[in-house]
Each structure stands twice: as structure tokens, then as C-alpha cells.
Amino acid sequence: MSQMNDSLSSKIFERKPYLRNYFQSFPSENKWDIISTKSGQAHYVTLNGQALASTYSPEVQAKRLLESHNIKSTDVVLLLGLGNPELLKQVNERVAPGQIIVMLGDDPSLVPKIWEPVLAKILDVPGRHLFSGEAFFPLGLNYLESLPIERVSGLKVIRNQADLQRTHFFSDAEQRIQQVFSAKMSDLLTKFEFERLWIKNSIWNLLQVSQTPPYRFPISGLRESFSGLSALLVSAGPSLRKNLSLIQEIRDKVFILSCDTSLKVLLKASIIPDAVVTLDAQTNSFFHFMGESLEKIPLFADLVSSPTLLREPIFRSVVHSVTAKFQVDAEGTLVREVTAGGELAGDIFQDLGDIQSGGSVATTAFDMLRVMGFKQVFFIGQDLAYSGREIHSTGTHHNEKWLGLVNRKQSLESINEVIIRKRETKKVPACNGQTVLTDYVLELYRHWFEESAKTVNIPLINLNEEGAYIQGFQNVNPKEVTEILKEERKHDYPWHQYDPWKALTSKPKENNSLQKKSEGLFHKIQTDLLFTEKKIKEWESFDLNQIDLQSSELWLWLQEQTYLRRTVRKSEIYLQRHRDLDQARKNSILIQSLKKEIHYLKRSIYPIKELL
Numbered sequence: 001m002s003q004m005n006d007s008l009s010s011k012i013f014e015r016k017p018y019l020r021n022y023f024q025s026f027p028s029e030n031k032w033d034i035i036s037t038k039s040g041q042a043h044y045v046t047l048n049g050q051a052l053a054s055t056y057s058p059e060v061q062a063k064r065l066l067e068s069h070n071i072k073s074t075d076v077v078l079l080l081g082l083g084n085p086e087l088l089k090q091v092n093e094r095v096a097p098g099q100i101i102v103m104l105g106d107d108p109s110l111v112p113k114i115w116e117p118v119l120a121k122i123l124d125v126p127g128r129h130l131f132s133g134e135a136f137f138p139l140g141l142n143y144l145e146s147l148p149i150e151r152v153s154g155l156k157v158i159r160n161q162a163d164l165q166r167t168h169f170f171s172d173a174e175q176r177i178q179q180v181f182s183a184k185m186s187d188l189l190t191k192f193e194f195e196r197l198w199i200k201n202s203i204w205n206l207l208q209v210s211q212t213p214p215y216r217f218p219i220s221g222l223r224e225s226f227s228g229l230s231a232l233l234v235s236a237g238p239s240l241r242k243n244l245s246l247i248q249e250i251r252d253k254v255f256i257l258s259c260d261t262s263l264k265v266l267l268k269a270s271i272i273p274d275a276v277v278t279l280d281a282q283t284n285s286f287f288h289f290m291g292e293s294l295e296k297i298p299l300f301a302d303l304v305s306s307p308t309l310l311r312e313p314i315f316r317s318v319v320h321s322v323t324a325k326f327q328v329d330a331e332g333t334l335v336r337e338v339t340a341g342g343e344l345a346g347d348i349f350q351d352l353g354d355i356q357s358g359g360s361v362a363t364t365a366f367d368m369l370r371v372m373g374f375k376q377v378f379f380i381g382q383d384l385a386y387s388g389r390e391i392h393s394t395g396t397h398h399n400e401k402w403l404g405l406v407n408r409k410q411s412l413e414s415i416n417e418v419i420i421r422k423r424e425t426k427k428v429p430a431c432n433g434q435t436v437l438t439d440y441v442l443e444l445y446r447h448w449f450e451e452s453a454k455t456v457n458i459p460l461i462n463l464n465e466e467g468a469y470i471q472g473f474q475n476v477n478p479k480e481v482t483e484i485l486k487e488e489r490k491h492d493y494p495w496h497q498y499d500p501w502k503a504l505t506s507k508p509k510e511n512n513s514l515q516k517k518s519e520g521l522f523h524k525i526q527t528d529l530l531f532t533e534k535k536i537k538e539w540e541s542f543d544l545n546q547i548d549l550q551s552s553e554l555w556l557w558l559q560e561q562t563y564l565r566r567t568v569r570k571s572e573i574y575l576q577r578h579r580d581l582d583q584a585r586k587n588s589i590l591i592q593s594l595k596k597e598i599h600y601l602k603r604s605i606y607p608i609k610e611l612l
Contacts, residue, residue, distance in 0.1 A: 008124060021108075022112060022115075026133070027109075028109035032047060032113050033045070034046075037057070038056070041059070042057070043086065043114075043118065044058045044083070045083045052162040052163055058085070059086040059090070069158060071091075071094060071156050073096065075099075075153060075154050076101075076152050077100065077156045078104065078156065079091060079102065080157065080158070080159045081104070081105070081160030082160075082163070083160045083162050083163045087158070088118060095127075097125050100152075102130075102143070103129070103130045104131055104140065104173060106133060106163070106170065107133055110132065131143075145180055147184075149187070151576060155177070155178070155181045157174060179444075182444065183448070187359070190359070191566075191569065192569075192570050195569060196601075198304040198341045199567065200341075200604045200605065201281050201306065202303045202563075203605055204604075204605070205307050206303070206521060207608050208518075210514035211311070213313045214299070214316065216317070216318045216320055217317060217318070217320070217499055217500050218319070218321070218353050219321040220349075221353075221498075223372065224372070225373060225498065226372050228375055229254075229255055230375060230377075231254055231369045231372075231378070232250070232380060233365050233369060233377060233379050233380070233382070234257070234380055235381040236261035236381055236396050237387060237393060237467055238390035240262060240380065242478075243478045246380075246482075248269065248271060256271070256275075257273065257275050257368070257369060258275070260279075260280070260289070262396065263292070264396060265393050265396060274495060275299070275319070276300065277299075277300045277301075277361055278299060278300075279305065279360075280305065280361075281305060288396075294316075297315060297316055298501060299318050303320055303322045304341060316503070320353075321352060321355040322339060322354060323342065323357045324336055324356065325337045340562075341563055343562045344563055355367045355368055355371065358444065358447075362445070363449065374458070376460075377459075377461070378461045379461065379462045379464070379473070380463045381393060383468065384438060384445055384446045385467050386425075386436070386438065386439075387436060389417065426440075429468070430467065430469060431465050431475045436466065436468055461473065461481070463480075464478065528561055528564060529601060529602055531557075532554065535552075535554035536554075536591060539554070539591055544584040544587040545582075547583075547587065548587075549587045555590075567594075567598075570593075574589070
């Protein structure tokens with residue numbers, strides 16, 4: 001390298017230290033080279049003597065490829081294959097500094113070959129990243145996972161076909177990256193719809209935590225409490241009803257954690273689970289519990305769960321947790337993102353307990369079992385598919401509702417069929433070696449389980465012969481569980497010694513302290529809302545053409561008050577994606593959005609004062 005490029009490389013490595021690792025000695029059977037065209041103005045790459053781009057005009061080839069792509073300023077650009085350096089250069093020139101370009105290769109030994117003539121200048125630009133080979137691909141996935149999706153409108157994929165034709169690496173990598181973006185976009189849309197409800201529910205639950213039964217406990221109090229024991233997570237897939245006798249057979253050897261949807265199925269079979277999990281922020285979750293005797297069962301509930309349900313004394317107790325996502329950014333820093341409203345949990349509990357979730361009750365329940373320290377986890381009813389072209393096991397609340405619609409002209413099968421046909425379905429490998437029908441949402445959950453399986457060091461055993469095959473799990477016939485648990489002793493319910501399972505006749509002593517903290521939190525929120533209303537009135541007196549409210553004192557203060565800022569996340573993202581709006585219009589949107597959300601919070605939260 002020249003002295004100039006040595007200096008440039010040092011500057012790049014300082015900002016993007018992971019790039020240094022490409023200059024280690026990576027064993028490779030491939031012989032890479034970069035060759036100049038006859039004109040000397042362009043380059044192409046060869047692999048074992050075979051050109052991966054036009055040897056005459058790779059720059060023209062790149063230009064023609066890019067003519068079919070309309071790259072927006074809010075797109076993340078994914079470049080698959082490094083075989084045409086001119087394609088890398090032209091994309092870099094078309095995209096503004098700061099916009100994300102991820103270049104993906106399949107062999108790290110190519111990087112040093114094309115570093116000086118091509119990559120160094122590109123990677124010096126902010127927002128440009130390179131991940132090449134199996135060893136670096138997980139780092140690339142982590143980086144894409146950590147991107148703030150609210151600033152991104154889509155993923156633009158540009159493929160160098162010569163690279164894609166010689167290996168499956170790129171198609172497999174693209175599929176996994178698309179899954180990441182699909183999950184992130186689905187997560188963002190869910191936040192748009194539910195964040196204000198999550199914040200309201202979290203506040204209600206935190207302020208009710210010191211009140212009368214059912215008493216509340218943090219899941220952190222059960223952390224690593226059940227090592228050496230096995231757990232069974234019961235979901236409401238169509239295969240559940242076929243395995244109820246099996247669950248009865250192993251009842252005394254496993255801790256049974258039921259998803260809310262599967263609870264009624266278990267109770268009708270006289271199986272009382274050791275706990276049940278709910279995640280739903282809406283009061284619809286009530287239907288999973290109505291008409292059942294639940295006095296012996298603790299309810300494990302996310303902080304955003306419906307407060308209307310949680311304040312009813314129908315459960316033995318409530319065990320709270322907060323959903324948090326942990327990601328490693330491109331610099332290797334661990335980033336924690338908590339569900340809206342969860343940031344207030346620290347005002348009441350020193351350590352409520354973080355749970356990671358893939359969006360479904362079953363994903364949340366699985367991570368709860370991991371946190372509690374069970375040595376192995378069995379899954380039953382976890383079909384993640386329409387086994388037998390059914391949606392849920394019979395006996396669930398959903399099926400009870402549909403049975404009321406059955407008549408001479410409409411069967412239960414036809415109701416299931418109508419619902420399935422409205423969804424975006426596809427066939428995936430099944431546990432029995434055949435294929436089974438699933439949909440977009442269930443596929444996201446399956447992907448979450450498969451990624452989670454890579455991060456835990458305990459056996460995960462899927463007792464299923466009809467549902468979707470889950471990579472990283474032991475997918476076995478349900479009948480084999482008796483053999484697996486043959487040497488397991490009967491547990492004799494050791495969890496009954498913990499407070500959530502005890503029949504508490506008086507308020508726990510710590511609730512007196514929680515009462516004071518609840519009152520303090522209510523006063524803090526009340527003060528925040530009054531301050532915000534005062535500043536909004538000041539805003540309305542300004543000339544909205546002459547100021548930028550996103551640089552104002554209130555907006556800077558809102559950055560620290562995360563629970564309030566999230567209420568206007570949708571408007572903020574809208575403004576980021578519509579930069580052509582005039583200043584007065586932007587300011588007006590901010591004011592109206594903030595006023596609307598403050599009014600909603602006041603109307604929702606102030607009735608709590610009567611309960612404190």
C-alpha cells in the first residue's frame with residue numbers, strides 16, 4: 001500500500017475496527033485476482049481464472065444493472081457479490097454519505113486483493129460496510145438488526161449475477177437478511193398501532209402493583225431458581241389435542257407453563273398448569289380465562305398486559321416482566337431496547353426482569369423458562385403451521401367462538417378454510433419429513449425460535465410430528481418423551497415454596513414501600529404532562545415558519561422522557577420520510593400530534609389517582 005493509503009486505511013480501521021480482521025491469513029482454496037481492463041480505466045475480479053464481470057466494460061455492465069433500480073434516500077442498499085468492483089464504485093457514488101450500503105462477499109481472502117484499488121475509498125465514506133464470508137456474516141446480521149428501522153423505508157438488493165450463479169451463499173444470506181428486515185418492519189408497524197396502549201397499560205400496572213390481591217412479584221425473583229428441572233411449554237397448535245394424554249403421563253416430571261390460548265384445553269383435560277403466560281395488551285385476553293377456576297395458578301404477565309385483567313383476583317398471583325431486546329451494534333456495543341412504558345419499571349422495581357420476545361406468547365414464555373433456569377425445555381402444540389388445515393387446537397377460546405357460528409351451511413372446517421385463505425401462506429418443511437402450510441407471521445415466530453436456539457446451551461425438544469420443522473431444536477415424535485424422561489425423578493412441585501405459588505393471606509411487607517414509589521411515579525408523570533402542556537402553549541404563540549420545534553427546549557427534553565417521546569414516534573418518522581414539507585407544516589404536525597397524545601394519557605391515567 002502507498003503511504004497515502006496506509007494513512008487512509010488507519011483512519012478507516014479506527015472508525016470501523018472489525019475491518020482489520022480481513023488482513024489476517026484466511027485459508028482459502030480460491031485464487032482471486034483483480035485485473036485492469038484494456039483501457040486501464042476499470043477493474044474486474046477473477047476467481048481461479050474465471051472473470052466475474054465483463055472483461056471489456058465492467059463499468060457499462062454496472063450502469064445497465066443500476067438502471068433497473070430506483071434507490072431512495074431512505075433505502076438500505078445490499079450489494080451481493082464483490083466480483084464487479086465498478087458496481088461497488090457506482091453504487092457508492094449514487095448514494096449520499098451516511099446512507100447505508102452493506103457489501104456482502106463470500107470469501108474474506110478476496111478483501112485484501114481489492115482493498116487498495118477499490119474498497120479503501122468506499123469504506124472511508126460514513127455508512128459503508130463490508131461483511132465477507134461465513135465468519136463475518138453474523139456480524140453483518142447483528143449490524144442490520146441494530147439499525148433504527150424507523151429511518152429506513154426499505155431494503156434495495158443489487159446482485160452481481162456472476163457471483164450468485166457460482167454459490168448458494170448469497171441466496172441463503174439474502175433470505176436471512178430479508179427475514180431480519182421483515183421482522184423489524186413488522187415490529188415497527190406493531191409499535192405504530194400499540195405503543196400508546198402499552199404506555200398506558202404499563203403505567204396502570206405499575207401504579208396498581210401495591211394494591212390488593214392478586215399480589216405482584218418481579219420475575220427477577222425467580223431467576224435461575226429451577227436449575228436441574230425440566231419444563232414443558234404448551235401452545236395451542238392443532239396438534240395439542242392429540243397429546244393431552246401424554247401431558248398427563250409426564251405431569252409429575254415437568255413444570256408446565258401454558259400459553260393463555262392453550263389454558264382452556266388443558267383445564268378441560270383436568271391438567272392444571274403450574275403457571276400461565278399472557279402478553280396481550282387488549283382486554284380480549286379475558287376470553288382465554290372466563291369461566292375457569294384459576295385460584296391456584298400464577299399469571300406470568302408482561303408489563304403491557306391488560307390492567308383490567310390483572311386487577312381481577314382470579315389468579316393466585318401475578319409475576320411481572322418487561323420485554324427488552326438486546327442487540328450488538330457495528331461497534332460491538334450492547335444495546336438494550338425496552339418496550340414502550342417499560343422504562344418506567346425502574347421507578348417501582350429495582351430489577352423487574354427483562355424478557356426477550358419474538359412477538360408471540362410462546363416466544364415470551366420460552367424466554368421466561370430460560371430466565372428461570374430450567375435444564376431442558378419441551379415444546380408441545382408448537383405447530384407454527386396449519387396442521388391439518390386448522391388454526392388452533394379444539395377447546396381454545398377461538399374454537400368455542402367459531403362453534404357458535406356452525407350451522408347446516410357452515411362447518412368448522414369451512415370457517416378455518418376461509419380464515420386461512422385470507423392469509424399469505426406458504427409451504428415449509430414439516431417434522432414428519434413432508435411439508436405443511438404456514439403463513440408470514442408464523443414464519444417470523446419460527447425464525448425467532450431458530451435464532452434463539454443458537455444462543456442457548458440447553459436442549460430444546462419439539463414434541464411434534466405434524467407442525468413446522470424448527471432448526472436447532474430436537475424435533476421428535478411426542479411418544480418419545482416418556483423415554484427421554486425415563487430417568488427423571490418426580491419433581492414434587494418445588495416451586496410451591498416461592499411466593500407467587502403461596503396462598504398469601506396478608507399484604508407482603510415490601511408492598512408498603514411499593515405504595516410510596518407508586519405515588520411518586522404518579523406525581524412524576526403528572527408533572528411531566530403539565531410541563532409539556534405549558535410548553536405546547538408557548539409553541540402555539542410562535543411563528544411556525546421561523547422556528548424548528550425539533551430543536552426546541554421541549555423536544556430536547558422529550559428525548560430523555562422516552563415514554564412520552566414514543567407517543568409521537570409515528571409523527572416523527574413521518575417527518576423524517578417527508579423532508580419536502582415546509583417548516584410551518586412540520587411544526588403544525590408535531591404540535592397536533594403531541595397535544596393529542598397528552599390528552600389521551602391524561603384521560604387514561606388520571607382515574608388512577610382515586611386508587612392510590
